[in-house]
Amino acid sequence: GNSLWLAGISLSVLEFAGAAGTFASGVLSDFIGRKWMLLLTTLLSPVFFAFFLMSHGVFILPSLILLGFFIFSASPVIMALVQDSENEYPASANGIYMMLNFVINSVIILLIGIAGDRIGLENTYKLCLVVSLSGIPFVLLL
Numbered sequence: 001g002n003s004l005w006l007a008g009i010s011l012s013v014l015e016f017a018g019a020a021g022t023f024a025s026g027v028l029s030d031f032i033g034r035k036w037m038l039l040l041t042t043l044l045s046p047v048f049f050a051f052f053l054m055s056h057g058v059f060i061l062p063s064l065i066l067l068g069f070f071i072f073s074a075s076p077v078i079m080a081l082v083q084d085s086e087n088e089y090p091a092s093a094n095g096i097y098m099m100l101n102f103v104i105n106s107v108i109i110l111l112i113g114i115a116g117d118r119i120g121l122e123n124t125y126k127l128c129l130v131v132s133l134s135g136i137p138f139v140l141l142l
């Protein structure tokens with residue numbers, strides 16, 4: 001384990017990079033397309049997550065920057081897809097998306113916590129890495 005200071009700084013770096021990724025992904029998806037942006041984030045997030053898991057020392061913060069940038073960048077692209085859908089009530093569709101996103105993320109965080117207690121955090125992170133690859137076929141169906 002590392003210090004509480006490093007943990008706090010690491011979370012801040014991850015979240016700030018995520019904010020940058022959130023802003024950038026919306027603009028990028030306008031240029032390269034929503035599907036390609038989602039595919040890019042779905043492919044690169046596990047790569048940078050693996051990079052983080054293998055990182056030590058000075059490589060931890062750069063890996064968190066890359067991970068944060070890509071791991072949080074899918075949400076605005078999906079929200080744009082919901083808004084672009086041929087729906088008579090886009091605000092309602094957006095509300096349903098946000099509700100589902102909140103509920104599903106809450107359940108997943110709970111399951112990750114349970115798995116972390118049972119099999120250890122490092123094994124849980126490795127499991128999450130493998131499970132995250134399962135999103136690729138769903139992006140290709142768009």
